[in-house]
Amino acid sequence: MTIEQKQAVYFQNVSKMYNTGTIALNHFDFPVEEGEFISFLGPSGCGKSTALRMVAGLGSPTTGDVTVFGNTPEDLIKNTNDIAFVFQDANLLPWRSVLDNVLLPLELRGGNKKEKKEAAVKVLEMVGLKDHLKSYPRQLSGGMRMRVSIARALAAKPKLLLMDEPFAALDEITRQTLQMELLDIWEKEKMTVLFVTHNVYEAVFLSSKIAVMSARPGRLSSVIDVNLPYPREPGMRTDPAFSKYVGIASASLENHEQRKETV
Amino acid sequence: MAMSEVEMTKQQTALAEAGKKKKPVASTFKEMYLGPIVAFVLFISLWQLIPVVLGLPHYILPKPTDVWEATVSDWALLAEAIRITIFESVIGFLLSAVIGIGVSVLLASSKILERSIYPYAIILQTIPVVAVAPIVVIWFGAGFNSIVVISFLIGFFPVISNTLMGLNSADKNMDELFTLYNASRWQRMWKLRIPAAMPYIMAGLKISCTLSIVGAIVGEYVAGIGGGNGGLGYAITVAAIQVKTSFLFSCGIAAALLGISFYLLISLFSKMMLGSWHESAMKSEK
Numbered sequence: 001m002t003i004e005q006k007q008a009v010y011f012q013n014v015s016k017m018y019n020t021g022t023i024a025l026n027h028f029d030f031p032v033e034e035g036e037f038i039s040f041l042g043p044s045g046c047g048k049s050t051a052l053r054m055v056a057g058l059g060s061p062t063t064g065d066v067t068v069f070g071n072t073p074e075d076l077i078k079n080t081n082d083i084a085f086v087f088q089d090a091n092l093l094p095w096r097s098v099l100d101n102v103l104l105p106l107e108l109r110g111g112n113k114k115e116k117k118e119a120a121v122k123v124l125e126m127v128g129l130k131d132h133l134k135s136y137p138r139q140l141s142g143g144m145r146m147r148v149s150i151a152r153a154l155a156a157k158p159k160l161l162l163m164d165e166p167f168a169a170l171d172e173i174t175r176q177t178l179q180m181e182l183l184d185i186w187e188k189e190k191m192t193v194l195f196v197t198h199n200v201y202e203a204v205f206l207s208s209k210i211a212v213m214s215a216r217p218g219r220l221s222s223v224i225d226v227n228l229p230y231p232r233e234p235g236m237r238t239d240p241a242f243s244k245y246v247g248i249a250s251a252s253l254e255n256h257e258q259r260k261e262t263v
Numbered sequence: 264m265a266m267s268e269v270e271m272t273k274q275q276t277a278l279a280e281a282g283k284k285k286k287p288v289a290s291t292f293k294e295m296y297l298g299p300i301v302a303f304v305l306f307i308s309l310w311q312l313i314p315v316v317l318g319l320p321h322y323i324l325p326k327p328t329d330v331w332e333a334t335v336s337d338w339a340l341l342a343e344a345i346r347i348t349i350f351e352s353v354i355g356f357l358l359s360a361v362i363g364i365g366v367s368v369l370l371a372s373s374k375i376l377e378r379s380i381y382p383y384a385i386i387l388q389t390i391p392v393v394a395v396a397p398i399v400v401i402w403f404g405a406g407f408n409s410i411v412v413i414s415f416l417i418g419f420f421p422v423i424s425n426t427l428m429g430l431n432s433a434d435k436n437m438d439e440l441f442t443l444y445n446a447s448r449w450q451r452m453w454k455l456r457i458p459a460a461m462p463y464i465m466a467g468l469k470i471s472c473t474l475s476i477v478g479a480i481v482g483e484y485v486a487g488i489g490g491g492n493g494g495l496g497y498a499i500t501v502a503a504i505q506v507k508t509s510f511l512f513s514c515g516i517a518a519a520l521l522g523i524s525f526y527l528l529i530s531l532f533s534k535m536m537l538g539s540w541h542e543s544a545m546k547s548e549k
């Protein structure tokens with residue numbers, strides 16, 4: 001067994017140049033162990049989305065390799081429901097009810113109708129939307145829409161959940177509630193989560209490991225192991241240990257900003 | 264046509280306003296309908312006065328009362344003409360809707376096809392159908408068939424260009440979502456592209472339904488009646504030769520009313536199709 005087969009995701013010396021000439025990622029090397037909660041933290045434009053989208057097969061590296069559970073993302077997408085993606089905006093189909101939106105991934109794969117519905121109702125229950133099965137997206141608040149989006153991602157029981165700044169557009173209170181819910185689900189479902197954010201507090205609160213990235217060209221600048229116990233409670237946000245990690249992560253971000261200025 | 268457009272926008276704003284806020288009936292009536300009614304009465308009175316004041320004979324500018332008399336006395340003729348025009352334009356419209364949407368879906372399901380044919384669809388749209396109508400008559404013979412084909416042709420291009428635009432309007436993120444779930448081409452078409460295109464398709468149908476009436480009338484000018492009974496276009500031609508100006512006005516007004524009713528009917532249909540679920544329904548109705 002080679003090393004990469006044990007990894008949930010393995011970025012091997014990945015570089016990406018868009019045809020506009022922008023180098024979005026430069027020699028990005030990063031293994032993600034199965035079951036981890038990883039955050040990609042970095043300034044705008046450092047290639048976080050680019051990296052995440054590659055894992056979902058929405059774009060391929062210019063050089064280097066991305067493997068997911070030992071396969072190419074394209075193969076996994078073709079044959080399994082192992083990868084799910086949550087976008088920054090909820091991205092729901094406006095003409096479908098909440099339930100039908102969550103059913104979409106299951107529908108596209110075929111299979112038993114009744115089982116699918118049960119699965120969809122179950123995940124909607126999990127995100128607290130059991131009473132809104134028949135509502136339409138436009139009748140929901142931003143936070144509820146994001147919950148539907150998360151439920152849709154979970155419906156097909158993914159082993160790897162990719163989230164690109166899913167809470168960036170939400171208010172602070174909703175964001176913290178959803179962070180707690182996400183952690184609950186992660187611990188229950190034992191998936192691997194790759195979470196993109198540029199919010200230091202969010203990264204520390206959620207992650208078991210933070211990959212700090214720096215911009216132009218996008219590269220990995222440091223990896224921070226967050227040794228705070230799970231389950232994480234809201235009270236933890238005022239804990240000195242929490243502040244320590246926030247300090248480390250912020251310093252790591254700033255270092256690179258400064259280094260760039262002196263170059 | 265200008266007249267019917269004014270009518271249309273009036274109706275539309277009325278509907279939009281009524282949807283926005285519920286008010287006591289009396290004040291709504293005052294705000295919404297009083298103005299237009301006063302304007303209508305003023306307009307008719309002016310129209311009645313002008314020929315009298317300027318001493319214009321009725322075959323140059325008939326008074327509203329002349330038009331009314333002509334309508335009543337030739338009612339049988341007019342009703343039959345309207346019936347035939349409705350028949351022709353409904354068939355022309357249905358053909359342009361069905362064929363327009365069908366062809367668009369086929370075109371859109373292949374990028375290569377779409378890229379190579381769409382530009383021509385745009386160019387064809389700019390051809391005034393009136394200019395090619397005589398060719399249609401040569402191919403399909405005088406009368407009903409040619410009239411329907413002309414009505415179809417005029418309504419077809421708005422449907423096809425709107426539908427194609429709509430089929431390509433789906434959000435990029437949603438498209439990627441479908442990629443992520445390994446959706447087949449047809450799943451993408453049925454579950455994403457066609458629903459996303461609905462508001463565009465409905466907008467296309469609204470344009471095409473009024474055009475199909477224009478098509479039927481123009482068709483009758485060009486294609487005659489081929490032995491059958493004539494519609495409004497034929498009635499207009501005959502009345503023009505006989506200088507029955509009052510009856511010409513009746514025909515014109517009838518055509519305008521027909522256009523408005525047809526448009527309102529399709530608007531209602533569009534609301535039913537979109538209203539309950541589509542955000543853009545609200546946007547495009549305003």
Ligand SMILES: Nc1ncnc2c1ncn2[C@@H]1O[C@H](COP(=O)(O)OP(=O)(O)OP(=O)(O)O)[C@@H](O)[C@H]1O
Nearest residue numbers: 018020022024043044045046047048049050051198
């Ligand atoms: N499709 C594209 N074509 C060309 N350049 C692109 C494309 N997508 C991203 N880029 C460029 O690549 C770089 C990295 O973009 P990316 O979206 O990965 O950044 P990000 O870290 O997600 O930023 P943000 O936090 O603002 O979302 C940016 O400079 C961006 O302009």
Ligand SMILES: [Mg+2]
Nearest residue numbers: 048049050164
């Ligand atoms: Mg991004």
